[in-house]
Amino acid sequence: MTAQSAAAASRQREPGSAALPSLEEAYEACRQETAEWAKTFYLGTLLMPPAKRRAIWAIYVWCRRTDELMDSAEAQARPVEELAARLDAWELRTRQLFEGQVRDGLDRAMVDTLERYPQSLQPYLDMIEGQRMDLLQTRYATFAELELYCYRVAGTVGLMTQEVMGLDPAYTSAPWSERPDTSEAAVALGIANQLTNILRDVGEDRGRGRIYLPQEDLERFGYSEAELLAGTLNDNWRALMAFQLARARQWFARSEAGVRWLAPDARWPVWASLRLYRGILDVIERHDYDVFNKRAYVPQAGKLLDLPFSYVIAQAR
Incomplete structure (x- = not known):
């Protein structure tokens, strides 16, 4: 600016x-x-x-x-x-x-x-409530706790934008049509994006004293908080991160179901954003889960090359 x-x-x-x-x-x-x-x-x-x-x-x-x-x-x-x-x-x-x-x-x-x-107004108030969670909470015992946080700070964005995206008239114009509810898919996409942010920013967040990965998952994979704060890369860390990436991809998959309901002029941009953001997870894998020393992002050329694929998917759905 x-x-x-x-x-x-x-x-x-x-x-x-x-x-x-x-x-x-x-x-x-x-x-x-x-x-x-x-x-x-x-x-x-x-x-x-x-x-x-x-x-x-x-x-x-x-x-x-x-x-x-x-x-x-x-x-x-x-x-x-x-x-x-x-x-x-x-x-x-x-x-x-x-x-x-x-x-x-x-x-x-x-x-x-x-x-x-x-x-x-409610999604906006919910997002502010998510910021209040960050005032005092720096750890999350379970994924259920983290899911609530992800809804508040990111899932709400899906609710804020769904009226702008609009619905395909083909699903709403007939007298017998029932307006499809895209809220669940919109929230799922926001949560998927936030989980991706968390996985990408593990190294940055630890510098601020924050660990968003659920404590129950650290324990499950035998990886300690001390090791995370030290940026230790080992097999336990890779198994933990593979599990987290799989979870994030499941949330992206849940969001896909709602894209087909969107207005035609919104489906391509939503598919493009979904696929490009999900691509960050692929980069984390290519970096062998090293989010402590490498920043995961999709290069500009990769973004541009993916646009035609997103367009084809948008037309088919």
Whole structure:
């Protein structure tokens, strides 16, 4: 994001002043932030019609602003009490967004998105609750605990965006049609993406004192927390990671069932994003599960080469 556009988008409205960037400027700021911080996700949005991609950018930026309250370098130096107060203030501001109140340009893009694609406030509150989990919880005893966290910080994104994606009229236009429920698949894709993030970022998270891999799994595979913190690569670690990757792939598979219900102009970008993000798991395998010393990502050339395959799958489903 350029300094000029960022300043325009985040310019605060002073009491009695209507100084805000235009809606076009606000959406452009959302586009730039998405392109900078979520390259794989951004590539998928470019396959959408302009109105839908702009809405997705606005929702992404709201999610990123929420995440930054906890995960930015500046936030990590703050006491827990201050972070908790920030989250409380952000929850209030989010409730006000749903009432149409605007404080800056990024808010303006989000309010416009909510007007165009009405949706529930609850997933947004759930995501904020996920950030509250990060205030005090740095370990997860079971996968059930981790699944709840993954739903809150990522599964909610599927619920936030499903109204933007829309449904295929072929499933809804007939008088006898029953509106298909895509919520379960949308949540599953978010959880799959978050599990992928966790596996990719094990090395980075340990530096912040966080271990998201369930403690029950560490015990099951005979791999200690001390070994994880030391970045030990051994057969037990590889078996543990193979198990985690298989679990993440199961969540991706669960999400696939709902893609066929989506509007035709949303199926290709969703398939592209799904396949590209799942590709990170393949890279982890090629790195022999070394997430301590190697960053797993899909190269740009690989992303571009995969787009035609995603298109063919989208047309067939």
